[in-house]
Amino acid sequence: MMLTKELEDILGKENVSTRMSELYCYSFDASGVEGLPDFVVRPATTEQVADVVKLADMSNTPVVARGAGSGLCGGAVPVEGGIVLDMCSMDHILDIDIDNLQITVEPGVVHEKLNKALEPYGFFFPPDPGSTAMCTIGGLMANNGSGIRCVKYGTTRNYVLDLEVVMADGRIVHTGSKTLKTASGYDLTDLMVGSEGTLGIITKAVLKVHPLPHARSVILASFDNTTLAGKAVVKVLSSGIIPSACEILDSTAIKAVRSFDPSVELSDVGAILMIEVDGMENAVREEAALVGKACEELASAIKVAESGAESENLWKARRLVGAAISKIDVKRTRIYVGEDIGVPIKELPGMLEYVRSLSEEFDIHIMTYGHIGDGNLHTGMAIDMLSEEELETAHAVADRIYRRAISVGGTVSAEHGVGKARAMYMELEHPTSLEIMRQIKKTLDPKGILNPGKMGL
Amino acid sequence: MMLTKELEDILGKENVSTRMSELYCYSFDASGVEGLPDFVVRPATTEQVADVVKLADMSNTPVVARGAGSGLCGGAVPVEGGIVLDMCSMDHILDIDIDNLQITVEPGVVHEKLNKALEPYGFFFPPDPGSTAMCTIGGLMANNGSGIRCVKYGTTRNYVLDLEVVMADGRIVHTGSKTLKTASGYDLTDLMVGSEGTLGIITKAVLKVHPLPHARSVILASFDNTTLAGKAVVKVLSSGIIPSACEILDSTAIKAVRSFDPSVELSDVGAILMIEVDGMENAVREEAALVGKACEELASAIKVAESGAESENLWKARRLVGAAISKIDVKRTRIYVGEDIGVPIKELPGMLEYVRSLSEEFDIHIMTYGHIGDGNLHTGMAIDMLSEEELETAHAVADRIYRRAISVGGTVSAEHGVGKARAMYMELEHPTSLEIMRQIKKTLDPKGILNPGKMGL
Numbered sequence: 003m004m005l006t007k008e009l010e011d012i013l014g015k016e017n018v019s020t021r022m023s024e025l026y027c028y029s030f031d032a033s034g035v036e037g038l039p040d041f042v043v044r045p046a047t048t049e050q051v052a053d054v055v056k057l058a059d060m061s062n063t064p065v066v067a068r069g070a071g072s073g074l075c076g077g078a079v080p081v082e083g084g085i086v087l088d089m090c091s092m093d094h095i096l097d098i099d100i101d102n103l104q105i106t107v108e109p110g111v112v113h114e115k116l117n118k119a120l121e122p123y124g125f126f127f128p129p130d131p132g133s134t135a136m137c138t139i140g141g142l143m144a145n146n147g148s149g150i151r152c153v154k155y156g157t158t159r160n161y162v163l164d165l166e167v168v169m170a171d172g173r174i175v176h177t178g179s180k181t182l183k184t185a186s187g188y189d190l191t192d193l194m195v196g197s198e199g200t201l202g203i204i205t206k207a208v209l210k211v212h213p214l215p216h217a218r219s220v221i222l223a224s225f226d227n228t229t230l231a232g233k234a235v236v237k238v239l240s241s242g243i244i245p246s247a248c249e250i251l252d253s254t255a256i257k258a259v260r261s262f263d264p265s266v267e268l269s270d271v272g273a274i275l276m277i278e279v280d281g282m283e284n285a286v287r288e289e290a291a292l293v294g295k296a297c298e299e300l301a302s303a304i305k306v307a308e309s310g311a312e313s314e315n316l317w318k319a320r321r322l323v324g325a326a327i328s329k330i331d332v333k334r335t336r337i338y339v340g341e342d343i344g345v346p347i348k349e350l351p352g353m354l355e356y357v358r359s360l361s362e363e364f365d366i367h368i369m370t371y372g373h374i375g376d377g378n379l380h381t382g383m384a385i386d387m388l389s390e391e392e393l394e395t396a397h398a399v400a401d402r403i404y405r406r407a408i409s410v411g412g413t414v415s416a417e418h419g420v421g422k423a424r425a426m427y428m429e430l431e432h433p434t435s436l437e438i439m440r441q442i443k444k445t446l447d448p449k450g451i452l453n454p455g456k457m458g459l
Numbered sequence: 460m461m462l463t464k465e466l467e468d469i470l471g472k473e474n475v476s477t478r479m480s481e482l483y484c485y486s487f488d489a490s491g492v493e494g495l496p497d498f499v500v501r502p503a504t505t506e507q508v509a510d511v512v513k514l515a516d517m518s519n520t521p522v523v524a525r526g527a528g529s530g531l532c533g534g535a536v537p538v539e540g541g542i543v544l545d546m547c548s549m550d551h552i553l554d555i556d557i558d559n560l561q562i563t564v565e566p567g568v569v570h571e572k573l574n575k576a577l578e579p580y581g582f583f584f585p586p587d588p589g590s591t592a593m594c595t596i597g598g599l600m601a602n603n604g605s606g607i608r609c610v611k612y613g614t615t616r617n618y619v620l621d622l623e624v625v626m627a628d629g630r631i632v633h634t635g636s637k638t639l640k641t642a643s644g645y646d647l648t649d650l651m652v653g654s655e656g657t658l659g660i661i662t663k664a665v666l667k668v669h670p671l672p673h674a675r676s677v678i679l680a681s682f683d684n685t686t687l688a689g690k691a692v693v694k695v696l697s698s699g700i701i702p703s704a705c706e707i708l709d710s711t712a713i714k715a716v717r718s719f720d721p722s723v724e725l726s727d728v729g730a731i732l733m734i735e736v737d738g739m740e741n742a743v744r745e746e747a748a749l750v751g752k753a754c755e756e757l758a759s760a761i762k763v764a765e766s767g768a769e770s771e772n773l774w775k776a777r778r779l780v781g782a783a784i785s786k787i788d789v790k791r792t793r794i795y796v797g798e799d800i801g802v803p804i805k806e807l808p809g810m811l812e813y814v815r816s817l818s819e820e821f822d823i824h825i826m827t828y829g830h831i832g833d834g835n836l837h838t839g840m841a842i843d844m845l846s847e848e849e850l851e852t853a854h855a856v857a858d859r860i861y862r863r864a865i866s867v868g869g870t871v872s873a874e875h876g877v878g879k880a881r882a883m884y885m886e887l888e889h890p891t892s893l894e895i896m897r898q899i900k901k902t903l904d905p906k907g908i909l910n911p912g913k914m915g916l
Contacts, residue, residue, distance in 0.1 A: 213699035285742030
């Protein structure tokens with residue numbers, strides 16, 4: 003290809019790949035979206051990123067940033083070819099500045115590593131995605147990821163104070179400041195977070211960190227069905243307790259976890275809520291009791307974890323869900339399609355009921371779990387990957403799920419992002435504002451080289 | 460003027476003013492920025508706002524939205540004339556939806572009224588500006604205001620889920636969704652919040668609300684000087700407690716309050732911190748003790764308010780500060796210049812020291828108070844309003860304060876906004892990103908009719 007030499011001049015020969023076997027590894031994620039890059043490059047500095055983007059700008063070549071590739075919507079898949087920037091070499095924690103309640107990181111830092119580095123200081127970075135062991139902070143920012151603790155602590159967006167970003171023309175800009183709050187200028191930081199690499203390439207981030215709570219406790223509430231569990235969530239939240247996590251497992255998810263690991267102590271019920279509260283020790287005890295009380299009339303059983311170890315066991319069970327679905331039906335595989343809707347809290351019981359009815363109507367396994375405390379449901383379908391028909395059915399079910407979520411004021415993605423997989427729903431979800439997004443995209447990336455083919459832009 | 464008839468057709472004769480005596484009332488705020496509008500109109504509906512903006516678009520007329528006019532940077536002052544939209548008639552709380560943890564309001568709702576409406580439900584809207592009794596939610600959103608509880612609860616931005624906005628061409632768009640989190644599309648909501656009416660006119664907002672804490676307690680810590688108080692703040696925050704408020708009063712502010720209201724029980728010391736913790740009752744007691752411990756070595760005295768009434772008295776003293784400065788020197792008046800910097804927490808002791816040295820060097824009263832827990836200092840100067848020389852001195856001091864804040868990674872406005880008063884510092888504070896802001900402004904408001912002359916755009 004034409005640009006090989008120029009890229010090698012910028013990055014060194016060893017950091018530019020054009021071999022098919024390597025390019026292939028960067029051509030997909032778990033969503034089924036595919037696209038082969040022409041080059042994979044591994045920058046180590048902001049200047050290298052800027053030089054690559056300038057080269058792309060001059061040659062009209064698509065540029066796609068990629069972290070761990072753990073995305074679920076094709077966000078980091080180069081659907082129009084071009085250059086993939088593998089950001090994993092930029093993985094340094096540059097500064098831990100507890101006195102200022104902030105840290106400075108490169109985008110390739112793995113989420114888990116960040117929290118391990120903060121632990122000795124008694125601090126943490128609250129967004130907590132299921133992919134913590136592999137996903138990068140860059141990917142988390144690009145998609146505004148969140149995870150189980152969002153209900154109390156908010157999403158990634160709430161923790162980004164300043165970004166260094168390489169714009170489409172290779173300019174390097176800083177979007178924010180090192181202060182904890184500001185009312186000066188447009189909020190370009192929040193515009194970049196969640197823009198999936200379509201407006202610029204994040205090369206550095208200043209993140210706010212939070213003190214670790216003194217104690218945590220998990221309440222396990224069992225229900226006869228998901229609708230009752232959904233009602234309990236509405237009741238808990240409106241009672242004035244903001245849990246640090248509020249997760250649901252439906253009966254399919256429970257069965258899957260039980261057969262995946264028989265040592266897990268989950269009863270075979272219609273639905274389970276795992277509700278965590280955190281804070282000072284006494285307060286945690288008090289709040290756990292209030293959560294129990296709010297669930298009382300709707301639950302068939304309530305159990306408060308007596309110890310940290312017991313709580314940890316429950317979270318272990320929760321973390322098994324993604325992998326466990328394979329146990330439901332050995333012939334079928336989990337696919338990531340229609341898996342990340344968010345709805346207003348009050349719509350949860352109805353949405354859960356609707357998903358259950360779709361599962362029956364289409365005769366397809368749907369395991370529902372997720373961060374129900376903020377209205378985010380993961381509806382995991384399992385199909386025979388060799389059956390075209392089952393894949394079609396899954397997409398038809400996903401379509402229904404997306405449309406229902408939008409129709410009740412919800413979103414097609416609460417935390418996984420839009421990418422290419424959900425791009426076709428942007429018009430429906432954002433009938434009046436998609437045009438504004440397109441105008442901004444056009445202004446900041448006039449040639450459309452940054453992650454083209456994504457977000458319906 | 461040419462547009463009077465058209466405006467009257469849209470709004471009715473009674474909602475269009477062109478009389479000088481009325482226009483004058485809309486020509487200033489407390490910042491000293493001035494500008495006379497050609498028309499003041501009072502819309503009651505989104506459609507009326509859209510029709511006014513369309514008319515402005517066709518006739519190239521500036522349009523400036525105004526709430527209570529309690530701004531401190533000329534943000535709502537029509538410095539290039541044109542139409543002022545007085546949003547105070549759009550003051551309805553449209554929906555209180557506790558099950559969804561959200562409310563829908565028009566922009567003219569007064570902040571205090573909102574919290575009074577939420578109280579019976581046991582909920583509140585956490586941003587808490589000093590101007591609560593008059594300021595509108597629209598103004599708060601336009602400037603990303605915050606106030607005393609930001610250190611724990613964040614700024615207005617953290618509570619805005621969806622906005623209805625009239626764009627520069629009269630289009631009505633919705634920027635967000637009714638879900639508590641989303642990863643779908645660019646974050647236009649946060650782009651609009653803090654954009655001071657330069658990108659669109661907010662006509663409706665969906666806001667997240669939060670349960671009221673069960674208890675609150677205030678710790679009053681006295682210090683020999685502001686530098687020690689600044690050090691104590693760094694110590695409290697890095698110790699792992701996030702207070703719900705952390706305010707400072709310097710000796711000038713303390714003296715002012717004491718002479719304004721002798722019944723207030725504040726000792727005549729070098730500096731006072733008022734640190735509030737909130738949450739469950741037991742936790743509040745525990746956290747108050749930890750805050751006391753963190754301050755111990757630096758403070759000359761520490762007192763924990765024993766009752767809610769005692770806490771309320773301390774906050775009463777804090778609220779008097781703005782008015783009390785007149786008592787320092789009867790010939791001199793408080794001016795709002797250089798009054799809202801934010802700096803990284805660790806820079807607070809140095810910044811406080813610097814402000815004190817400026818006060819001596821320039822022989823000018825500077826009362827420093829503010830939300831020190833998030834690095835936000837209000838430096839209130841008092842001058843003889845009839846003396847050109849003193850006004851010049853105040854501006855020279857403000858210039859030093861602004862430049863110092865920027866040089867340590869801070870901001871010229873943490874919560875009051877930029878408006879016209881701070882527009883000339885945007886280049887210095889945002890050397891790389893101001894151009895991006897200008898590009899976005901140009902795209903979304905190509906004729907520059909929305910609040911022109913503001914934010915250095």
